[in-house]
Amino acid sequence: MRFVTLDEARSARGLRLIVTAGVPSPWSETAKSCFDVKGIDYVAVRLTPRDADTRGWTNRHNAPVAMYDDEPPRSG
Numbered sequence: 407m408r409f410v411t412l413d414e415a416r417s418a419r420g421l422r423l424i425v426t427a428g429v430p431s432p433w434s435e436t437a438k439s440c441f442d443v444k445g446i447d448y449v450a451v452r453l454t455p456r457d458a459d460t461r462g463w464t465n466r467h468n469a470p471v472a473m474y475d476d477e478p479p480r481s482g
Contacts, residue, residue, distance in 0.1 A: 407438060407450055412460055415451045415473075424464055424471040424479075427452030437470040 407423075415422045423441065425434035441448050453460050453469045464471045464479045471481045 407442065407448060409452060410449045412451055412463065415449060416463065418449055419475055421446060421448035422473045423448050423450045424453050424460060424466075424469050424473070425450050426469045427454050429455075431469065434470045437472070 410418070421441070423437060425431065425438060438450065451460060453471075461467055464473065464481075466479055466481050468481060471479045473479050
């Protein structure tokens, strides 16, 4: 896993994972761990509480959000 900027994530292919930053999140940590255990490559983007650009891209107000290629964002 590596963290990238929002612009890098938008142009990337494959799995992108939006995770919370700055606050502990068991949901984001669990999502990362699931992909790590399975050996699935992904890039991560940090979501901060006031990050309107990432929220606008994912159409979600929470994290984690998984995005694969051109498929719709998945969360929940």
